[in-house]
Amino acid sequence: MKSLKKQTLVLGLSAALIATAGYAASHAAKSSNKAVAARHAQMQMIGYHTGVLGAIAKGEAEFDAATVKAAAGNLNALAKMDGSTLWLEGTAQGEVDGSRAKAEIWTDAAGFAAKFAALEKASMEMMNASDAAAVGAGMGGIGGACKACHETYRGPKN
Amino acid sequence: MRPIAVRKTKLLRGLVKILGACAVIGAGLGWFLTAPDPLDPAFGARLTADPEAGALVFAAGGCVSCHAAPGAEGDDKQVLAGGLAFASDFGTFYAPNISPDPNAGIGAWSLPGFARAVTRGVSPEGQHYYPAFPYAAYQHMQDQDVVNLFAYMQTLPADPTPSKAHDVGFPFNIRRSLGGWKLLFMKDEFVLSGNHSTEMTRGRYLAEGLAHCGECHTPRNALGGLDRSQWLAGAPNPSGKGRIPNITPGKLDWSESDLVAYFATGFTPDYDSAGGEMAEVVSNLAQLPQSDREAIAAYLKAVPAIP
Numbered sequence: 379m380k381s382l383k384k385q386t387l388v389l390g391l392s393a394a395l396i397a398t399a400g401y402a403a404s405h406a407a408k409s410s411n412k413a414v415a416a417r418h419a420q421m422q423m424i425g426y427h428t429g430v431l432g433a434i435a436k437g438e439a440e441f442d443a444a445t446v447k448a449a450a451g452n453l454n455a456l457a458k459m460d461g462s463t464l465w466l467e468g469t470a471q472g473e474v475d476g477s478r479a480k481a482e483i484w485t486d487a488a489g490f491a492a493k494f495a496a497l498e499k500a501s502m503e504m505m506n507a508s509d510a511a512a513v514g515a516g517m518g519g520i521g522g523a524c525k526a527c528h529e530t531y532r533g534p535k536n
Numbered sequence: 537m538r539p540i541a542v543r544k545t546k547l548l549r550g551l552v553k554i555l556g557a558c559a560v561i562g563a564g565l566g567w568f569l570t571a572p573d574p575l576d577p578a579f580g581a582r583l584t585a586d587p588e589a590g591a592l593v594f595a596a597g598g599c600v601s602c603h604a605a606p607g608a609e610g611d612d613k614q615v616l617a618g619g620l621a622f623a624s625d626f627g628t629f630y631a632p633n634i635s636p637d638p639n640a641g642i643g644a645w646s647l648p649g650f651a652r653a654v655t656r657g658v659s660p661e662g663q664h665y666y667p668a669f670p671y672a673a674y675q676h677m678q679d680q681d682v683v684n685l686f687a688y689m690q691t692l693p694a695d696p697t698p699s700k701a702h703d704v705g706f707p708f709n710i711r712r713s714l715g716g717w718k719l720l721f722m723k724d725e726f727v728l729s730g731n732h733s734t735e736m737t738r739g740r741y742l743a744e745g746l747a748h749c750g751e752c753h754t755p756r757n758a759l760g761g762l763d764r765s766q767w768l769a770g771a772p773n774p775s776g777k778g779r780i781p782n783i784t785p786g787k788l789d790w791s792e793s794d795l796v797a798y799f800a801t802g803f804t805p806d807y808d809s810a811g812g813e814m815a816e817v818v819s820n821l822a823q824l825p826q827s828d829r830e831a832i833a834a835y836l837k838a839v840p841a842i843p
Contacts, residue, residue, distance in 0.1 A: 425807040432807060436793050518822065521801030524809040524820065532811060534778050 410474045418476070420456060420464065423498075427453045428520055431504065435514040446507050453501035453520070458493050458523040465490075478533045493527035519531045556710030570715025572658040579648040580683045590688025593681045596746040597674070597822040599689075602631045604695070616641070617695040622668050624774055626760065627704030629668040636692040651679075651685045657718065664714035666702065667760060672722045675744030691809040727837055735827075739835030742828060747821070752780045752813065769842035773812075788839035795833035796826070 430449040433439035467484060471477050483490045500519035507513045565619040566660050594600075617640075618633040635641040643652065644658040649660040657664060657671030661831040664669060707713060729751070743749045754762045755771040757830075770782035783789065791800070794805045810818045821829060 429807040432801075432803060436797055437681065438793075458759040487709065517797075517801050517803070521809060522805050525815050527812050528809050528816040534812065 380423065382501055406468070407474075410469045411464060411465055412471055414474050414477045414479075417464050417479075420459065424453060424456050424524070427456070428517075428524070431513055431515060431520070435517045437510065441510040443508070446513060447505050448506070450501045450504035450516075454498055454505065457498040457501055459495070461491070478535070480531050480533050483531050490527070490531055493523065493531065496526065497523040499523075540560070563833065566775065567712075568718055570712050572662050572715065573652065574649050574657040577648050579621055579651045580679060580686075583680055583683045585687035587681045587684065587687040587691055589754075590681075590684035592824060592828075593677075593685040593746065594688050595820045596742055597685065597829070598747060598817060598820045599634070601813070601820065602606075603634050605695075614798060615693050615695050616689075617697040618699055621699065622669065622774070624760070625745075626666075626708040627702060629666055629702045629704070632699035632702035633695060633697055634689070635692060635695040636690050637696050640696050640698050641694060641696060642689070647686050651682045654682060654685075657714075657722075663711045664718070665691070666704070666714065666723075667717065669746040671750045672718075672762070673745055673748035673751060675722065675724060675824050676726070676741060677760050678741075681746070717759065717761065720759070723764065727764050727767045728835070732838070733834075735831050735834050738828065738829035739833070739838075743835045745833050747817070747832065749783070753783050765841060768839055783836060784842045785837060786843045788836070792833040792837055795836060796829045798831040799832065800826070 380520055407520045412513065420504070426448040428433060430439075431446065431453075433442050434446065465479070468474075469477055470479050470481050470483070497520065504516040507516050583594040597622070599616065600613050602620055602622075603618050604620075605615065605617045606620045608615065616633065616635045618631040622629040622630045622631070633641045636643040638644040645653075645660060651661065652658045652807070653665070654671060655675045657667065657669060657675075659665060659816055702709075726740055727743050728744070731737075732740065750762055750768060752774075753768045753770060754764070755766050755769065757763055769782050771780050773780050790805055797803060798805075798810070799818060799821040801817060801822070804810070809815070
């Protein structure tokens, strides 16, 4: 009898432990997925505002100083975002579905931060562009910043 | 019985002799056909070098993308120490040192030797290079561009890192066999044949020659030769996962201005940015005059559409 009680207790405790671990894991997975989705939203915002500037550079849209300032300003704000809530450990490519983040983001955090700093600088310069040609010239800097980061810290398409 | 046996033996001996002769002639012909192209000692003698123009040939040719040390950034990319590995079905190739170091690099080379290496794929020692080096594309290079490129490359920093030997197994390690490869696959006519506008001709020169787009964007056959009927129609990525995209009008629907903007900034029409090896290519193309980017875009719109 005694041993049966003991066994039941152990069994029950084990089940509870497993359930807790499982809950914790699913909870962590949920926040990982959310972080990746939020990063994608940030990238989409960057892409959108770059597109507003790109259309002016290509001559598809009229130059308008206020629009350029607004789009470049938003890019600047996006580049300045504190990444500590977004780039969570354990959210690299292969760890979370849809992520293309390379492990180097975490092993070379300073290098990764420098890439965002480059976008911050390029977008700041863009804010004062005075005509379409200047926007075109500024696109080189913004494109260079995006490219440099993607080259080193973004994995191949899933 | 006996006379028949004798006749048979004679016949056999005759056959052996004929076969032997064929083998000798065949081997001789093969040896002759696979011989590396000879050096032209007078190459470039009448041309004047312009190193500044050579910098643009250097950028268009994408030399840095393969010959800079792996992971080099910024000014270090101008140090062509080599070492980057290229995995393939035939083994692993390593980009050699082509900095002006007289021992490790090409500092002791002559201009004719350089021209033969780049446009004919033959080393100064008279050996065939592996076609991981895109000489099948560089063969289109104009003499003046070769002269300018050579002059520009002398101005780059020298580096004493020795070149790494290729890791290639039998039978691909028989260099002479590459003569056969050249015979089969090194076609000297352009894929987009015929006469075209000045811009298109320039675009063809850049895309099929210097920028060697086909080397990655065109699929290869079992022997590593480009399938010219599928020109720029996309191919498996030799360096790993994924596919290199089809960039013929059959698949790529970007406008000419989209293409030009992509070559200058790396932005796709959706404002995603170029990745992988193409990011390197964009860094090179971004250094060219706008007219060159427009010429390549015009060329890409004109190649046969392959779905």
